[in-house]
Amino acid sequence: MLVMYGIRNCDTVRKARKLLDEKKATYTFHDYKKEGADEQALKDACAQFGWEAVLNKRGTTWRKLDDETKVGVTDQESAISLMMQETSLIKRPLVTGGKQLLLGFDAVLWDELLEKGELY
Template structure:
């Protein structure tokens, strides 16, 4: 079963879920705000994509962090610990199971993968 990790009110997540629904893909949604972030899932994502890609430094949550906290994120372990505490720092959506792992939403790429049946 495909699992889409994210935050329900995130625009990228909503677009991804809408596209999955359009292609009649069966999936479960894991809402970080309701269910939290699992350290092992984040570890897997960091191994696949790199912790610096999984940690979203472009959003307001990152910008609101104090400089000391930002400076403390020097490796994967520190990044995961911070993302578990601050789930809004995780790039969304995240899909790890299935044939093709995905991080973030790119409509063209997602459509291409869905049309090939590779998700």
């Protein structure tokens, strides 16, 4: 079963959920704000995409961190530790449980994967 990790009111997550709903895809939604981060899902995402891609440094949460915290993120372990504490730092959405792991939302790619039956 697909699991989409994200934050309910994130615009990108809303677009991704809308596409899955329109395609009648079966999935569960894991809201980081209510349920926290899933450490194993983060480890899997970091293993596939690299921790630098999973850690969202472009958002407000990263910019608000103090310099000492930012400098302390030097490897996967420190990145995951910080993302577990500050779930808004995780690139969204993250989709697990299918034929492939997805990070971020690309409407064209997702639509192709759904049409071809390659998402789940």
